[in-house]
Amino acid sequence: GSSCGCCHPGRGLCQGQLPDSAGAMSEVQLSIAVPAYNEESTIIATVEAMVAAFEPTGWTWEIVIADDASRDNTWAILQDLAERFSGVRPVKNTGPGGYGMAVKAALAATRGQAIVVAMADGSDLPEDIVAYAHAILEEGYGCAFGSRFSNPERVEGYPPVKRILNRLGNRLIAWVAGRAYDDYTNGFKGWRRDVLESIQPLVSADFNLTIEMSIKAVQRGATFKVIPNGWRDREGGESKFNIAKLGPRYLMTILYCVLDHKLRHAGARPR
Numbered sequence: 001g002s003s004c005g006c007c008h009p010g011r012g013l014c015q016g017q018l019p020d021s022a023g024a025m026s027e028v029q030l031s032i033a034v035p036a037y038n039e040e041s042t043i044i045a046t047v048e049a050m051v052a053a054f055e056p057t058g059w060t061w062e063i064v065i066a067d068d069a070s071r072d073n074t075w076a077i078l079q080d081l082a083e084r085f086s087g088v089r090p091v092k093n094t095g096p097g098g099y100g101m102a103v104k105a106a107l108a109a110t111r112g113q114a115i116v117v118a119m120a121d122g123s124d125l126p127e128d129i130v131a132y133a134h135a136i137l138e139e140g141y142g143c144a145f146g147s148r149f150s151n152p153e154r155v156e157g158y159p160p161v162k163r164i165l166n167r168l169g170n171r172l173i174a175w176v177a178g179r180a181y182d183d184y185t186n187g188f189k190g191w192r193r194d195v196l197e198s199i200q201p202l203v204s205a206d207f208n209l210t211i212e213m214s215i216k217a218v219q220r221g222a223t224f225k226v227i228p229n230g231w232r233d234r235e236g237g238e239s240k241f242n243i244a245k246l247g248p249r250y251l252m253t254i255l256y257c258v259l260d261h262k263l264r265h266a267g268a269r270p271r
Helices: 022-027 043-057 074-084 099-109 126-137 160-177 193-198 209-219 243-268
Strands: 030-036 061-067 088-092 114-117 143-147 189-192 224-228
Touching (some): 030 043, 030 099, 030 126, 061 074, 061 099, 099 209, 114 126, 114 193, 126 224, 189 209, 193 209
Parallel strands (some): 030 061, 030 114
Antiparallel strands (some): 143 189
16 A cells, blocks of 8 residues: 555544544444435445445444435435434535535534545445545554555446546546545545544545545645445446546646645645
């Protein structure tokens, strides 16, 4: 795995604050933060697979699923899942909609020492979540960063055009962040709680949240382990990812992270 530096201590939080109760956090080792929008056809299988993977680990865990104002039966299904599994905790994104806002709503409700962001559609594999958690809880890394393209045999159904744009975009982000890593745009990542605190506030509202979190963590010195992760195209529902809409947002987020980093360093210099 790759690593760099060490984490800064947590700083004050604002929007989407993480819980600060030491007692509550100590009870949960692993939290999964899941955004969900119109996932009635996939969420049951996703949660069942996660539970089956987590139970043998011996860790205390929770799956926090933020419903993003779904128009189908997602919320009702989440209520049923919460009754079946005590570790499933549905919450609602009560603010503006969007992937990033739903992720932040889920993160704000987590209590774990390690937090993994995963998709509701089953594209992220539960065994990889366990590997991420092991890197953070057992090996002491600040982050677990997935890499979808270091083991192509584990990636199923990734669109060819999207793959080309992905590879080009990640090269640009790696250059901006100053750390060689090939999948900054991968939303499937694991975070130690103090690292999440150190990258607040998170300002992105859509899929660009993924690169904001990744770049900030790397620029602020978080250690990370790169773990090849599997990926499979969703079997039901509709993808919310729109390349044409997100391209400009990604570029603006990269610019924001560059400026944020420069301003932080300028402020840290003695006068």
